[in-house]
Amino acid sequence: MRLRIRRYHPHFEPPSIDMEYEISGGGTLLEALEEIKQKRDRTLSFSSMCRSGVCGSCAVRVNGKEELACTYKPKDGDYIEPLSVVGVLRDLIGDFNSSLATLKKAHAYPVQMHSGMSEEDERQIERQSDCILCVSCYSSCPVYETNPSFLGPFALSRAYRYVADSREENKKAHIDAVLQNGIWDCTLCGNCTAVCPQGIDPKNDIVLLQSWAAKFGHLNPNLGNFGSFGLEF
Amino acid sequence: MIYDVAIIGSGIAGLSAALRAKELGKDVVVVTKKYPTQAQSSMAQGGINAALSEEDSVEAHIADTLRSAAGLSDEGVVRYVCESAPEAIAWLDYLGTPFSRKGASIAQRPLGGASAARACYAQDYTGLKILHTLYDNCLKAGVKFMSEKFLLNIIIEDNIAKGVTLLNIRTSQVEQLLSKAVVLASGGYAKIYGAFSTNGYGSYGEGLAAAMRAGAVLSDLEFVQFHPTALAKSSILISEAARGLGAKIVDGKGERFCDELATRDELARAIWAKIEEGQEVYLDMRGLGEELLMRELPQERKLARIYEGVDPLQEPVPIRSAAHYSMGGIDVDIDGKTSIKGLFACGECANAKLHGANRLGGNSLLETVVLGRRTGESATMCHNEVEEKTYERTRIDTDFVRAVFGLPNQIDFMERQEFLHKVLYNNAGIVREELAMKGVLSLIRQHQRELAFMGIRDKSPIYNTELVRFIEYGNILELAEAMVVAALQRNESRGAHYRKDHPEPKEHFKAHSHVWKEDGVLCADFKEV
Numbered sequence: 001m002r003l004r005i006r007r008y009h010p011h012f013e014p015p016s017i018d019m020e021y022e023i024s025g026g027g028t029l030l031e032a033l034e035e036i037k038q039k040r041d042r043t044l045s046f047s048s049m050c051r052s053g054v055c056g057s058c059a060v061r062v063n064g065k066e067e068l069a070c071t072y073k074p075k076d077g078d079y080i081e082p083l084s085v086v087g088v089l090r091d092l093i094g095d096f097n098s099s100l101a102t103l104k105k106a107h108a109y110p111v112q113m114h115s116g117m118s119e120e121d122e123r124q125i126e127r128q129s130d131c132i133l134c135v136s137c138y139s140s141c142p143v144y145e146t147n148p149s150f151l152g153p154f155a156l157s158r159a160y161r162y163v164a165d166s167r168e169e170n171k172k173a174h175i176d177a178v179l180q181n182g183i184w185d186c187t188l189c190g191n192c193t194a195v196c197p198q199g200i201d202p203k204n205d206i207v208l209l210q211s212w213a214a215k216f217g218h219l220n221p222n223l224g225n226f227g228s229f230g231l232e233f
Numbered sequence: 234m235i236y237d238v239a240i241i242g243s244g245i246a247g248l249s250a251a252l253r254a255k256e257l258g259k260d261v262v263v264v265t266k267k268y269p270t271q272a273q274s275s276m277a278q279g280g281i282n283a284a285l286s287e288e289d290s291v292e293a294h295i296a297d298t299l300r301s302a303a304g305l306s307d308e309g310v311v312r313y314v315c316e317s318a319p320e321a322i323a324w325l326d327y328l329g330t331p332f333s334r335k336g337a338s339i340a341q342r343p344l345g346g347a348s349a350a351r352a353c354y355a356q357d358y359t360g361l362k363i364l365h366t367l368y369d370n371c372l373k374a375g376v377k378f379m380s381e382k383f384l385l386n387i388i389i390e391d392n393i394a395k396g397v398t399l400l401n402i403r404t405s406q407v408e409q410l411l412s413k414a415v416v417l418a419s420g421g422y423a424k425i426y427g428a429f430s431t432n433g434y435g436s437y438g439e440g441l442a443a444a445m446r447a448g449a450v451l452s453d454l455e456f457v458q459f460h461p462t463a464l465a466k467s468s469i470l471i472s473e474a475a476r477g478l479g480a481k482i483v484d485g486k487g488e489r490f491c492d493e494l495a496t497r498d499e500l501a502r503a504i505w506a507k508i509e510e511g512q513e514v515y516l517d518m519r520g521l522g523e524e525l526l527m528r529e530l531p532q533e534r535k536l537a538r539i540y541e542g543v544d545p546l547q548e549p550v551p552i553r554s555a556a557h558y559s560m561g562g563i564d565v566d567i568d569g570k571t572s573i574k575g576l577f578a579c580g581e582c583a584n585a586k587l588h589g590a591n592r593l594g595g596n597s598l599l600e601t602v603v604l605g606r607r608t609g610e611s612a613t614m615c616h617n618e619v620e621e622k623t624y625e626r627t628r629i630d631t632d633f634v635r636a637v638f639g640l641p642n643q644i645d646f647m648e649r650q651e652f653l654h655k656v657l658y659n660n661a662g663i664v665r666e667e668l669a670m671k672g673v674l675s676l677i678r679q680h681q682r683e684l685a686f687m688g689i690r691d692k693s694p695i696y697n698t699e700l701v702r703f704i705e706y707g708n709i710l711e712l713a714e715a716m717v718v719a720a721l722q723r724n725e726s727r728g729a730h731y732r733k734d735h736p737e738p739k740e741h742f743k744a745h746s747h748v749w750k751e752d753g754v755l756c757a758d759f760k761e762v
Contacts, residue, residue, distance in 0.1 A: 042690040050433040090696040109369035110329040119334040
């Protein structure tokens with residue numbers, strides 16, 4: 001079985017080339033990358049840790065779609081690239097710093113909590129709290145690509161996780177933090193939902209944040225431009 | 234810049250320490266070799282113990298922990314941790330941890346060796362959800378993070394820790410980080426068994442190795458817990474919670490041969506013995522049913538399918554026992570103090586003597602939170618004078634990294650490493666004996682002598698993961714040697730340490746093994762409990 005891998009090194013000219021490797025196949029993509037590194041090419045650089053889909057360090061793109069290397073089973077001819085948009089450090093290793101920095105801006109943390117919640121309440125945030133910060137959603141996001149100030153999918157889903165948390169008393173603080181470069185800038189294309197390895201639905205969470213924002217009297221500024229269809233009566 | 238507290242490691246222990254030190258108004262920095270939540274803690278599935286229900290009691294939690302520890306725990310530490318457990322759960326709940334619930338209460342499930350359903354959990358994402366909740370709270374509190382920095386050494390002057398040297402993985406430059414207190418929360422060393430470990434890549438114990446090089450005492454290193462139920466091909470963990478819910482361990486004929494809720498050491502040996510006989514061993518989860526399996530253990534079905542090609546709802550899953558947790562570690566007291574002033578440790582890299590010779594499932598997450606917080610607090614009371622200058626250690630380590638790039642690379646370290654893992658598992662693993670371990674020890678020392686003829690093929694300074702792996706390999710050799718020495722001198726069987734040639738516990742070995750380095754020479758002894 002052969003894999004084509006996009007290599008990148010900032011000091012080389014050209015910095016980016018595609019290379020093909022023969023692998024024995026049968027295992028996961030991470031096992032294949034490991035085999036290449038140990039047996040064929042020590043310079044191949046990638047990131048990994050848990051091998052079981054929970055640490056969020058090994059996401060790459062396979063034939064253009066984000067996958068965790070440790071849970072994806074490669075097929076002959078697959079094309080492996082680093083995550084898009086987030087910046088590449090070397091080969092398949094992305095720079096997560098700017099994506100992670102959105103969490104604080106989006107207030108994706110508890111603001112004012114009390115203890116205790118019901119079984120039903122917990123179910124409301126179960127899926128969102130499965131997030132592993134693998135950055136696949138940022139890689140797939142067309143808004144983040146054109147506007148690096150956009151808060152982005154996992155920050156908004158994780159902000160929603162606190163809005164939807166029955167223990168959170170200050171929901172308004174969360175909503176206020178996601179209005180600028182946040183919930184109204186999302187085009188609801190659903191790429192993030194399609195690529196999330198944990199089955200989280202950031203698109204839906206963003207829609208839910210929008211309706212929370214409406215409860216606090218915030219209107220979609222993009223719709224505002226169409227007020228009265230721009231017509232004077 | 235001189236920080237008040239530098240914490241090495243961003244797992245649950247490190248973040249618990251960081252939050253506590255930050256609450257107390259200190260300048261805190263957390264260093265990680267990856268990104269903050271990419272820690273081994275994310276893999277903890279089963280739960281976190283606390284006696285919360287009416288059917289349970291703190292005394293029962295203490296009794297279970299002491300029994301499992303087989304005489305090697307510190308009763309004061311056990312009592313403190315078990316008594317603090319309900320408060321720790323309340324704290325985590327208050328921070329926002331989405332524990333699974335039953336009605337209005339936090340749900341609890343039984344794990345092996347526990348006399349009650351005591352483990353609070355969040356599906357099988359318990360560690361992940363606690364870790365991420367702590368991370369969210371660190372962001373809120375303004376804890377500073379330094380990512381992609383690999384710990385090389387502790388900077389010591391006058392036997393006081395002044396900071397650490399770090400390899401900046403992005404540039405291969407050596408940097409020094411100065412602080413009034415250093416907290417190691419860098420994780421355990423069970424991955425020194427390589428492919429025969431449930432742990433993620435990276436649990437090679439660089440914190441322990443650095444502490445040992447700095448002169449700190451490590452204790453009880455021979456006690457490595459082997460988890461009975463890991464997937465046969467990949468060593469990926471199937472949570473003990475599966476057995477708590479009724480999964481059965483069966484042989485090739487489909488017959489049960491052990492009590493599934495016995496302690497992990499007993500089960501691991503029973504499974505090892507079956508496999509030694511040439512049989513295969515399986516975990517049969519079919520009785521759980523789809524609804525229960527998907528609700529309580531959503532990861533397991535996915536992982537069994539990917540790594541074994543088996544759907545646990547249809548067929549029993551092939552398993553083996555694999556190195557899972559290191560009970561031993563940097564010797565600390567209840568406040569996380571090591572034998573070096575200004576150097577603290579908590580979590581799996583430390584040995585606070587909670588688990589003794591064998592850890593109970595659900596007690597390690599508890600330790601990371603309770604003793605993590607306590608260690609974070611005691612680190613804030615440390616006021617060492619630290620001078621802003623380039624320390625000798627930093628110069629030495631800079632030269633070392635430069636030298637690694639120039640090593641001849643006549644022997645392939647990755648091949649050697651793979652072989653070492655296999656030899657360790659087969660001869661210094663679940664079942665041990667003197668002669669075989671002496672062979673392992675001489676192999677380790679041979680590898681150490683060969684290090685100067687090894688090296689790296691990748692000569693780039695940019696994100697050189699081979700360089701990191703090579704330094705990790707050096708740490709593996711250093712720790713494996715210390716562990717095997719400790720295992721050789723313990724001529725008895727106790728908890729997770731099983732000697733075929735000394736199958737019974739002996740009263741005079743009811744003592745902690747200590748190892749340390751003096752002028753680079755490994756020393757070992759026992760210290761009474």
